[in-house]
Amino acid sequence: MSVFSHLRVIEIGSAPAASYCARLFADFGAAVQKVEPPAGDPLRRTAPLTPGGQSAWFAFLNFNKSSIVIDANEPDASARLTTLIKDCDILVDGRDVDSADCPTTDIAAIRHVHPDLIYIEASWFGREGPYAGFAATDSTVRALAGLVKLVGPVKGPPLHAPDFQTGILAGLWGFIATASSVVARMREGTGRSWSLSIFESTLTLSEYHMFEAFACGDVMRRIGINRFWPGGPAGIYDTKRGWLGVTTLTPAQWRAFCDMLGLSELRDDPALVLAEDRLLHMERIERQFVPKLKARTAQEWFVEGLKQKVPIVPVPEISDVLLDKEKNARGAIVPVLLGEEQGLTAGSMQRLTLTPPRRGGRVPALGEQQAFASARTHPIRTGLASSGRIDVGGQPLHGIRVVDFTMGWAGPLCTRTLADLGAEVIKIEAIQYPDWFRGVDRRPAYVNGRTFEKTPRFCIVNRNKRGITLDLKRPQGVALAKRLVAGADIVVDNYSVDVLSRLGLGYQVLSALNPRIVMMSMSAFGADSVYRDCRAYGSTLEQGSGLPSVVGSLNGSPVMSHTAFGDAVGGLNGCAAVLVALIHARSTGQGQFIDLAQIECMMPFAAPWITLQSISGMRPMKYGNRHPQFVPHGCFRCAGEDNWIMIAATDAHMWQRLAVLIGRPEWAIDESLGCEKARRSIEDDIEIRLAAWTLTREADEAMSELQAAKIAAGVARLPIDLLKDEHLRSRAFLQETERGFIGLHPQPSMPIRDGGAPYAVRTAAPTLGQHNREILSGLLGLSSAEIAQLEREGIIGTVMLSDEGNAHL
Known part of the structure; x- marks a missing residue:
């Protein structure tokens, strides 16, 4: 039986975030029923369209669901909808994004008589x-979230990826909220009500740069296509055949990269040791290594990179992704049926080994009931009987213990989210090899100055955790780790494949100690991948996903949209996967292993293009800053230096209001221009007029005028701007936290709330080994003498060892 075969999910309204949240439940067996108007969900008409006229985006979001048509004009419409909701476990509500002519219903009244209902409501920016009240699109929200301005040519305009990002990010957050509520309902017997901000969900990608800006100041600027602050090289480059993604961050990777290319002068230059120093000399560096890359193919360089342990990867076209045998075998690419058309799309990335997700499925025709919907059993009500209260309160993952073997961003974001939701997370580092987000500089000055305690990025992704140090290369450290796992519910690691196994902490060992343990490996390519030994960062994952091939101008190079896109996405998918397995473990007592490949987690962002090419055989068209459906659409310069605004006209009425606003009322009354295809024929003229209008206004002034006319627009913000964003401030999104070595610093809230206020940050990120005594004594019962002996032997400690210190061990 599938993990969620006992759950019934109702989806109302029209929002990609709501649809993706509900689809993730369908992936694991829930009966998901989508309520649509007689004309169908507007997303059914979203470009790109297949040759048969089916929306590839809608297909990705909705396969394995059923469709129920309710006409809001019918007298019994509200009663029918209310009856549906009263009989479901989870209600996913996208009406605030687009009501899709959904009948009215009193959710509060339903929850009063159905207190075990789990409810989530998605909106672009939250209710207050x-x-x-802003009109919005995927691209205008990403502009406001700081994800557009830093990408593209130095002189502009900024570039952005196609409109398939905010719905996936927010959908993952919606699933995390609702799945954690399923865990809580098993304990409490009562459901929860959540609000989800799509804008704040998107900030998951921005938060790294936001808080680096907090530490470093206003230093980030757009520095060219496939170049990013704070260092590099971290971009996409041409080779003899094919494009190559390169990321060299550590000094060792830089030296190895230079050795590969025969560039000893660059390798030995003391001014280029650290990635942030290399950024200052990137023109000179690229002039020397870019011609060298033309000597071999991308695949040949990739093989050499494996030998040298340098994170480089071929950058595939969508056609390459479709032909990837490994991704097809693992279920990262799955078959999908769209009416009479057969295609492929991105599958579920939550690779549970014992209870795997469905592999593909059928997109429901309007009003079509899928066969498996009727096979649903009666909802399982486990745990306490309902108290009759609408909200029990407290944190949904209270009582769950997590042993955290993660470093960097992706793994720690996964475990931070579990901690934010109430889990007890114990982070394990070692003084010999602490979390590299503390810094990779091992020189004595860095260590002696405790600089490893002063990096905001570490503090952001490790709050609400307790931290200990254990040298896992020694038997005593391994033995203590095993004792922690014996009493835990979840183990997460994002080391390279087999690292924990070689240390004696593999799944077979740990599951023998604790059969209900859920263990997730968050490797870059997957445990069974032929690329399993490839070093990777978030940039490597984006480079290898296929997404860059559909970003940018028609004949231009593939374009990365974020220097570490893959990290945040991997972290959210990892959290979602762990929650599915945890629900299964709490129901059955069976733990399992999760083989999460972070590169696969990037594939949903290219899913519509995967489907389109799988059916048509045609290479996806690149639109630059234009849009396959909205005209006009783009990023336009405003008054001042490097100020830009994203604008989109999403329908004929919005177009008419825009034409009047920019002083072309004759366009508004021209009925022929009500059609997007007609406007496409004069798109150049429209953009010239619109650019002239925005150039006379400050960016925020332009946004204010446009939004007053209900036209979708968003200022292209820098990450540092978000620290003082008026909307985020009004919602208390940034929380002030005190921590040793840093002092008072801001922390981002989760974008999901089950009340008016965000979940509070309870504790700051641990200093190295901060909770050694507390955990070893209080949890494992070690004596003071035993702890002192561990300290003397260097198995635990509170100070990172420098290269000198490690050499003396």
């Missing part, structure tokens, strides 16, 4: 705050 200066942006709450």
Whole structure:
């Protein structure tokens, strides 16, 4: 039986975030019923369309669901919808994004008589705050979230990826909220009500740069296509045949990269040791190594990179992704049926080994009931009987213990989210090899100055955790780790494949100690991948995903949209996967292993293009800053230096209001221009007029005028701007936290709330080994003498060892 075969999910309204949240439940067996108007969900008409006229985006979001048509004009419409909701476990509500002519219903009244209902409501910006009533699109939200301005040519305009990002990010957050509520309902017997901000969900990608800006100041600028602050090289480059993604961050990777290319002068230059120093000399560096890359193919360089342990990867076209045998075998690419058309799309990335997700499925025709929907059993009500209260309160993952063997961003974001939701997370580092987000500089000055305790990025992704140090290369450290796992529910690691196994902490060993343990490996390519030994960062994952091939101008190079896109996405998918397995373990007592390949987690962002090419055989068209459906659409310069605004006209009425606003009322009354295809024929003229209008206005002034006319627009913000964003401030999104070595610093809230306020940050990120005594004594019962002996032997400690210190061990 599938993990969620006992759950019934109702989806109302029209929002990609709501659809993706519900689809993740369908992936694991829930009966998901999508309520649509007689004309169908507007997303059914979203470009790109297949040769048969089916939306590839809608297909990705909705396969394995059923469709129920309710006409809001019918007298019994509200009663029918209310009856549906009263009989479901989870209600996913996208009406605030687009009501899709959904009948009215009183959710509060339903929850009063059905207190075990889990409810989540998605909106662009939340119910309150200066942006709450804004017209929005995926691209305008990403602009406001700091994800557009830093990408593209130095002189502009900024570049952005196609409109398939905010719905996936917010859908993952919606699933995390609702799945954690399923865990809580098993304990409490009562459901929860959540609000989800799509804008704040998107900030998951921005938070790294936001808090680096907090530490470093206003230093980030757009520095060219496939170049990013804070260092590099971290971009995409041409080779003899094919494009190559390169990321060299550590000094060792830089030296190895230079050795590969025969560039000893660059390798030995003391001014280029650290990635942030290399950024200052990137023109000179690229002039020397870019011609060298033309000597071999991308695949040949990849093989050499494996030998040298340098994170480089071929950058595939969508056609390459479709032909990837490994991704097809693992279920990262799955068959999908769209009416009479057969294609492929991105599958579930939550690779549970004992209870795997469905592999593909059928997109429901309007009003079509899938066969498996009727096979649903009666909802399982486990745990306490309902108290009759609408909200029990407290944190949904209270009582769950997590042993955290993660470093960097992706793994720690996964475990931070579990901690934010109430889990007890014990982070394990070692003084010999602490979390590299503390810094990779091992020189004595860095260590002696405790600089490893002063990096904001570490503090952001490790709050609400307790931290200990254990040298896992020694038997005593391994033995103590095993004792922690014996009493835990979840183990997470994002080391390279087999690292924990070689240390004696593999799944077979740990599951023998604790059969209900859920263990997730978050490797870059997957445990069974032929690329399993490839070093990777978030940039490597984006480079290898296929997404860059559909970003940018028609004949231009593949374009990365974020220097570490893959990390945040991997972290959210990892959290979602762990929650599915945890629900299964709490129901059955069976733990399992999760083989999460972070590169696969990037594939949903290219899913519509995968489907389109799988059916048509045609290479996906690149639109630059234009849009396959909205005209006009783009990023336009405003008054001042490097100020830009994203604008989109999403329908004929919005177009008419825009034409009047920019002083072309004759366009508004021209009925022929009500059609997007007609406007496409004069798109150049429209953009010239629109650019002339925005150039006379400050960016925020332009946004204010456009939004007053209900036209989708968003200022292209820098990450540092988000620290003082008026909307985020009004919603208390940034929380002030005190921590040793840093002092008072801001922390981002989760974008999901089960009340008016965000979940509070309870504790700051641990200093190295901060909770050694507390955990070893209080949890494992070690004596003071035993702990002192561990300290003397260097198995635990509170100070990172420098290269000198490690050499003396």
